[in-house]
Amino acid sequence: MMRYLRVVTLTVISLISSCVYADTIPASFLSFEIPPVEISGKLTITNTEFDFKQTTFDVHSWHFDKEQVHHLSNGKGMNLVFYHNYDSRRFKYWSQGTDDTLQASMMDNVETKNCYLLHQFSLVFLLKNILHSLSEKDASTLDWTPSADGNEGTLTLTKKTENPGFVMMDTSIYRFSHSKLISKNHYTQGLDTKKGTSEEPFLVVTQQFSDYNSVFSAIPMKGCNDYQVEGHERRLKSEWAYDRVTTIAEGLTANRVLNELARDLVQDRWPSQLTTSQLYKKEQRSLAIKRFVWIGLAGIGGLALLLFGVRYYLRSRRHSS
Structure with missing residues (x-):
């Protein structure tokens, strides 16, 4: 029952959003089903700039209406647990290093590079971020460019952040095909209002999605991210592939998962077996x-x-x- 309530809620939000921008966005592109699911797979990160070694993570993700829990483990003493809440737009993470020390902290999902790990496992974050931007007309400008046959389209979200003497423009370009998100490019550009000069738009990240799940069409089974580092030729590259997508029990909340994880952490027992x-x-x-x-x-x-x-x-x- 809760699953259908979530679907209905998302659909209503989508319809409201499509009514607000009735001349630009067809409702079909925003009416998608995101059920509570478990996703498991592999992640490979290659990053010469920050000296990350090529690593494979086992992934367990729990998706909820507004909350997500992610558990990543490489089987060599490195574990990460992410908890993300869309209302606060911040996330917690626990990590255990090779020295068996536990750490807990709050990190902003915009200003820290650790958020890249979260984004790679969260297509739901991208889709809901679009809906969130649609509901904040003052914070973002939106442009929808459909193809001639209406099967494809490009959604461009531009957000302006004003500071004394300086303006930052962030632009995200989402490409859809047959109601599926295919790719996302994110650009940033600085404007010096005092000098009247502007930087060239800088491509921060390119994300590609493919091999969509046959049951949950909004979830891609493969993806590739290419992060640029401004002022450097080196890049952070990652590829991921989901090997399984299954529904989880109704009523299984993020708080319940967190309580299970926290209890094991307090007992000095890393919950990798959970x-x-x-x-x-x-x-x-x-x-x-x-x-x-x-x-x-x-x-x-x-x-x-x-x-x-x-x-x-x-x-x-x-x-x-």
């Missing part, structure tokens, strides 16, 4: 118990009504005779 299947089984047991209780109560209520009816029938016959 998987969605375990949480699913726990949640299924909880739902089964609740269902059994409700069925039992309903059965007792039905039996009481039946006894009351029989008693009423016998009493009425006694009075009639």
Whole structure:
């Protein structure tokens, strides 16, 4: 039931957004289903600028209406757990290094390079960021350019950040094909209002998506990110591939996942063995118990009504005779 409520909520938001920009964006491009799912796969990062070695992560991600939990592990002592909330637009992460020390901190998902790890696993973040920008007309300008046949289109979001004597322009260009997000290019440009000069737009990142899931069409199974470092020729490159997408139990909230993770962290036990299947089984047991209780109560209520009816029938016959 909760899954369908989420779908209906997203669809309503999409329709409202399409009404606001009725002349520019067809509703079909924003009416997508993002169910609660578990995604597992591999991530390879090559980054000569920051001396990252080529690494493969096992990924467990939990997607919710406004919250996400990501667990990454490379099996060599390096673990990351991300928690992201769209309302606050910030995320927490826990990490365990090779020296078995645990760290916890809050990081802004705009100003830190650690957010790249989050973005690589979150197509939902991109899609919801579009909806968020649509609801903030003062913060962003939007332009939709469809193809002649209407099957493809380019969505351009431009955000202006004004500072004393300086203006920063951020532009994100999303390319859609048959209602699927194919790629995203993000540019940044600085404007010096005092001198009246401007920088050339700088391409920060190019993201490509492919091999979309046959059941959840909004989720690509493969992706490639190419991050530029301004003033340097070196780049941060990454490729990822999902090998499995499955639905998770209804009622499994991000808080529940975080509580499970935090409890293990407090006990100095890294929860690498904690998987969605375990949480699913726990949640299924909880739902089964609740269902059994409700069925039992309903059965007792039905039996009481039946006894009351029989008693009423016998009493009425006694009075009639």
